[in-house]
Amino acid sequence: MDIPGELLLSKVQALSDLELACLLCLIADQHFIVEASATALNHVEQELKLISTGIFGLSCSTLECHKQTTVDDFGNGLLETESSDSYFTASKESTRLDLHLSANKARSPGRRSVRSPMSPPESRQIANLVILKNLDQAPHQVQVQTLELIRGRRIFTRTTVHVAPKPFLLIALLPEDHIGSMNRHLIDHFFISHRHGPADELPNLEELGERSPTLSSMSTKKIEPKQSVFSREDLETLSQLESSVRMSSDVRCYVHNIVVFLRMHRAVSSGITAAATRHVNVLSRALAPLHGLNYVTPSLVSLAARKIYTHRIVLTTPEGDRSIQWGSSIDAVRELLDGVTARDVIDEILETVEVPL
Template structure:
């Protein structure tokens, strides 16, 4: 698919496809939330999007894969690669100490040399897309290793350093019933956007695949499947197209008025009642980046106030932390604790964002 073809047909993308596309364009990562009984379908839909829409390798992690770093590491690595095992395994402590501060450019060659010295050579890479069910319950060290992959594109196993590809996307899935169990703050702040998938929105690729399922005794079905595969190939969005759309987004202009509007939203979010954090410097940079990358997808080369509003909803929904009554700002000025508790009882990040967007004056 060419760039113009993608932009002309952007309305045909589902919300999930658009979320993955934006994450790949901005080189960020996306938090997905859905109802408890739809987690498996959502993971399968995302795996189809990764493989059929973008031609990327992927892995779907079950909750049991997130209980330890070793199990997590084995799950996220490509099956390709060559391993040579010696009779004696190396001591992981001393090996890790020699690798801990390696520059990312030097890590592959040095880690392979050290691996050979210890009797093992493993050149597997991290897969392009990691889809992790229930990642908010993952072991703390698994979450720390995920931050390492996101920041430095490398994963430390017991024997070597595995490099993540340049095109890398991490998609944790959180159930609606467990959304109050948060990811570690540092990892949460590194997630670019978040998206709630409503049950009514369905799963376009899964439904299309089910309709085109092959039956052993039906040649007509086989032809239908072949037609579906051909259609999918014509819809494939290549890395070259993504790179070109990224360049278009980075070149999008922001007028002084829209820039001020952007900054006012950030300021009001920080000062809004009930907010206890989450409006971080990283969030600010990603807020601006998303607003710019949305521009070419909407057929313009500049950022509009409506794009800023959309970006705010996607960037801050998973970041904003609602304060406990005792930490609410107005308590410093003598507010009634019962009244504050009542105010915060049903307050959500989404409500905070909408209140701010309705308060800040939008440039004409």
């Protein structure tokens, strides 16, 4: 397998954490969650838009969800602004037909207006990168529609069926510690999660100098043609390299042990799913070409585990601890589990599981 050239690797090494998360999901054809403080959500949203346009040259659409968001709002919020050079708005034949119909209408003022059989269908399409802000607040029906979009890569509206383009990336932008309020099946279909801390930089937004963006509840952005940092060919090259990465039997066993230890941890109630295991394998392979490797190392697996399981793990309650069945004091168990987070569990497991040489 060919290793990506120095120019491509230099592009990767210059990426910020958010840009790298987007790149990994585009390579693996997956989607991810971004957590940020409530005061930083607007800034992170603007940064993601700039990443979409400037780094990858992709169209971008944003939908701010709330309890009153309807399925129709969801469907319309995913679509790009209608292109000015679409067939039905720019075609010369269409223009001539309109002129011809207008002339006939002028000659027959008494005739009833009849809708043209060539009325244009919905010409907009789903944006390449979709940001769903505050998805945790959306009604159950909207979250189910999001799940169907991820699984089936299409949505149904009142007038047509919209198929997701390629590449397609869906990002759930949430306040910190709000993931648990989302549908569990939907959470399991998000590839990775990334937490943007107060000290983390927003290089594209800082370069643009827009530190106080004013955002509408629903907005779409039409992308003007420009030179992006990563071309479509670059993404295709990295995707091909990811599919050719090797994983040894020892590393596969290491992944299996991590999964078993996580499922058996006393603080874990659920969340260690088969889909999560598949995502660990995919992310480990996607990381390898970015490090100039054509095989998976244990360090890449541990990095993947931290990104894959953090948003999936459901912590148990003191009443649900297995040792309660054998006479343990619930107060002692409550004290033991107090303050334990999903990140603590993952770190403990990675320190416990033996790493292959």
